Amino acid sequence: MSETNSYKYSLIGKMPASWYKDSWKDAFPAGNGEVGISVYGAVKEETILINHCELWHWGKRSDLPDVSESLKQTRELLDERKYLEANEVSSKALHDKGYIADLYKPCPLGDLKVHMHQEGVFQNYNRQLNMETGEVVVSWECDQVEYKRQAFVSRQDGVVVYRMKTSKPILGADVWLQVHQTEFEDYTKKLEQIKESIENRAEGHSLYYAATNEDGTDYGVIGRILTCDGQVVADQDKLVIKEASEVTMVFKAFACAKRKEVYREAEEQFKELHQSYQALLAEHVTLHQALFHSASLTLCTDKTEKNSNEELLLEAYSEGSSPRLLEKLWHYGRYLFISGTDKDTQPFNLYGLWGGRYDLLWSHNMTNVNIQMMYWQAPMGGYSEVMKALITYYVDLMGDFRENAKKIFGLPGIYMSAGSTPGYGIANQIVPVITNWIGGAGWMASHFYEYYTYTLDEKTLHNAILPFMLETLAFYEAFMVLDEKGYYKIYPSISPENTPGNLNKKPFRHMSHASPTAKNATMDFAIIKEFLNHFIALCENLPDYKKEVEKCKEMLKHFPKYQINSEGAIKEWMDDELEDFYYHRHLSHCYPIFPGKEMVSQKDTPLGIAFKKAVDLRILGGQSGWSLAFMACLNARLGRGNEALLCLNQITRSCLTNSLFTLHNDWRKMGMTLDMTGEMEDIAPVQLDANLGLVAAIQEMLLYTDQKVLKLLPALPDKWQQGAFKDFHFSRGTISIEWDKQQGWLKGELKATQKTTITLEFPDFLRGKSVQIKATQTIKQKLHEIIEFNLEQGETITFHSK
Structure with missing residues (x-):
């Protein structure tokens, strides 16, 4: 790997993790989709937080009482326009029957601690995350000795690999494993629960740490020194290293297991491992890079400057995000995704595998936008299998x-x-804004549909996707009601997580949901309409589903048209009684533009212009990190590149830590997001949905794809005059392009992985120019915006505008 690429794919920190009381927010992350580590980077007292995707705790699951009579009562009250009374019916019924439901939370597994013996003042401190290898490196100098600590989580061997090196044989350190410590009461609570089960000892060259979770299973870590050219002494729970110049260690993290069994298996595995750090890294890198390089992006052509994260953030805070920072954030979001999940593990979580509290805020999987946002980028980025x-x-x-x-x-x-x-899908969060929202299954099914169109995985289609969709169809068919005009009426209906303006009877400063239960949310109609069309597309030619296909076609005849309010914006609720409210982060009613595609071809019609107006009317002070990413995606779909870039600028100025983790909101009271002071203990929680939403937004700005059309550079902002992307995926192939808007040229390559007919739509700055196309024969054609290609499987074409 060249020095230039090393920076392109690296995060550089000039100081250790330093977020007050929550250093993990600034730590550099690594992971293999199952186990994650957070490297804090302190010189003297190092902490590496270890997490496992299967370790959850503190949930409470109860028998769900039957409150089905509440639907009839809710509808009667809504028919009488008693919205405030209708709002509470089902939630109150559950509470009145004593129902308690607490979702599980991710549980930090433990800390790897390193106490360095050397004293002195450090110089030339540097910490670096190499996204191309998944390796975190912390280095410094002290008294003319060079120090380096390196860590990664192996995809090949499933272990954390850790090396310490010095330029002279004076390395001394105490190394141990322990319960993860926080600065909050959650640590005291957890310690009290597990204290009798904690095992923490050192024997020979090995470390053992384990505790018992509330479900009776064990979790922990077993570590082993593979190589050390100095002295090693086991001292109670620590390994003491002296007079060394290089030490390599491995750590096996486990959850939901029996500790003794894991110890035996790990000890046998350690005997078979390569003893060389570089050999272990090389095997891991081969697997990691196959994922990381599934697509690539270049927005910054200046390869001379090598700014640290701190410098990039200061520049963004002052001037807006540079192409260099956005390019890095695109690669970083993808890095987080492949490090935080895999096809056979848990789905990507709002904290990935790097949460550092026992009672993390909003740490569950949320389907009213958050988990979907983290997967928007996956198909185009080449990660369909990970879905x-x-x-x-x-x-x-x-x-x-x-x-x-x-x-x-x-x-x-x-x-x-x-x-x-995990394992907990029974009703929870018993508040109206959640209990009365029925869009989750339909929205999730859109991701299942997209997975199939990209992978053509027939087994998953028939064994998982279609059974899920059949039962979703059964619910929607039974839930929707035909009105006197023959149109569907959806009620109760929630537009997450907003309240109609005329029902919002208390100050809506931040997160409150005054009375969200209403009728005919635009989002509900959009989701269900899309769901029905997807079901038809999947089953049209499957004889066993002929009856259901005809049912879906009939249902689609009864959907009302979207409505426009008096300000020229799409109404959020398709009911004359309900007024729109703009001080809110969710943009649910814009679903037909994004993530749906129903209205994309009509973006310049009066209805399309009304969607643009709806986006513009959202008030900046009511936004969050993830909603700004959502807004960027919407603007990209609407062909508004400069507006999309402005949203990305706002994220980089308000919602990034020094590790480039995205936060739910700004904590500095700068007016760019909502303010959570006084609302929650964590006034700026990490939410990695914006990291992944930003990836999706950049992709949408550079390429729009559906089953028939590829639009090249559909929302290119003025500041991105030059750039390139490689191997962006569409459902039947990949496309790579390079452009220079200032000089007026574009070239690219289209590869078909399946037989396909596809239309290329070229950007406006090429209008009137000619394009040379090389396929089975060379064609020169005057550009009239679009060209259609019929491609066989494996066929490649190239194009170059003149």
């Missing part, structure tokens, strides 16, 4: 979803509660 974890997770919860539908609504099929955690 398998998302499908497995939700299909495995269908038993809970059936019970929800039956006992909350008295209906067949499945009802997906917005929040869930």
Whole structure:
């Protein structure tokens, strides 16, 4: 790897993690999709937080009582326009029957601690995350000795690999494992629960740490020194290293297991491992790079400057985000995704594998935008296979979803509660804004549909996707009601997580949900309409589903048209009684533009212009990190590159830590997001949905794709005059392009992985120019915006405008 590429794919820190009381927010992350580490980077007292995707705790699951009569009562009150009374019916019924539901939370597994013996003042401190290798390196100098510590999580061997090196044989350190410490009461609570089960000891060259979770299973870490050219002494729970110049260690993290069994297996595995750090790294890198380089992006052509994260953030804070920072954030979001999930593990979580509290705020999987946002980027980025974890997770919860539908609504099929955690899909978060929202299963099915169109995985289609969609269809068919004009009426209906303006009877300063239960949310219609069309597309030629296909076609005849309010914007609720409210972060009613595609071809019609108006009317002070990413995606779909870039600028100026983790909101009271002071203990929680949403936004600005059309550079901002992307995926192939808007040229390559007919739509700055196309024969054609290609599987074409 060249020095230039090393910086392109690296994060550089000039100081250690330093977020007050929550250093993990600034730590550099690494992971293999199952185990994650957070490297704090302190010179003297190092901490490496270790997490495991299967370790969850502190949930409470109860038997769900039958409150299905509440649907009839809610509808009667809504018919009488008693919205405030209708709002509470189902939630109150559950509370009145004593129902308690607490979702599980990710549990930090433990800390690897390193106390360096050397004294002195450090110089030339540097910490670096190499995204191309998944390696975190901390280095410094002291008294003319060079120090370096390196860590990665192996995809090949499933272990954390850690090396310490010095330029002279004076390395001394105490190394141990312990319960993860926080600065909050959650640590005291957890310690009290597990103190009798904690095992923490050192023997020979090995470290053992374990505790018992509330479900009776064990979690922990076993570590071993593979090589050390100095002295090693086991001292109670520590390994003491002296007079060394290089030490390599490995650590096996585990959860939901029996400690003694894991110890035996790990000890045998350690004997078979390469003893060389570089050999272990090389095997890991081969697997890691296959994922990391599935696509690439270049926005910054200046390869001379090598700014640290701190410098890039200061520049963004003053002037807006540079192409260099946005290019880095695109690679970083993808790095986080492949480090935080895999096809056979848990789906990507709002904290990834790097949460550092026991009671993390909003740490569950939320389907009213958050988990979807983290997967928007996956298909185009070449990560369709990784989406398998998302499908497995939700299909495995269908038993809970059936019970929800039956006992909350008295209906067949499945009802997906917005929040869930592994093994826990029963109704939870018993508040109206959650209990009365019915869009989750339909929205999730759009990701399942996209997975299939990219992978053509027939087994998953028939064993998982279609069974899920059939039961979703059953619920929606039973839930929707035909009005006197023959149109569907959806009620109760939530537009997450907003309240109609005329029902918002208390100050809506931040997060409150005054009375969200209403009728005919535009989002509900958009989701269900898209769901029906996707079902038809999947099953049109499958004889076993002929009846259901005809049912879907009939249902589509009864959907009302989207409505425009008096200000020229799409109404958020398709009901004359309900007024729009703009001080809010969710943009649910814009679903037909993004993430849906229903209205994209009509973006310049009066209805399309009304969607643009709806985006513009959202008030900046009511936004969050993730909503700014959502807004960027919407602006990209609307062809407004400069506006999309402005949203990305706002994220980089308000919602990034020094590790480039995205936060839910700004904590500095600068007016660019909502302010959570006084609302929550953590006034600026990490939410990595914006990291991944930003990736999706940049991709949408550079390429729009559906089953028939590829639009090149559909929302290119003025500041991105030059650039390139490679191997962006569409459902039947990949496309790579390079452009120079100032000089007026574009060239690219299109590869078909399946037989396809596809239309290329070229950007406006090429209008009137000619394009040379090389396929089975060379064609020279005057550009009239679009060209259609019929490609065989494996065929490649190139094009170059003149």
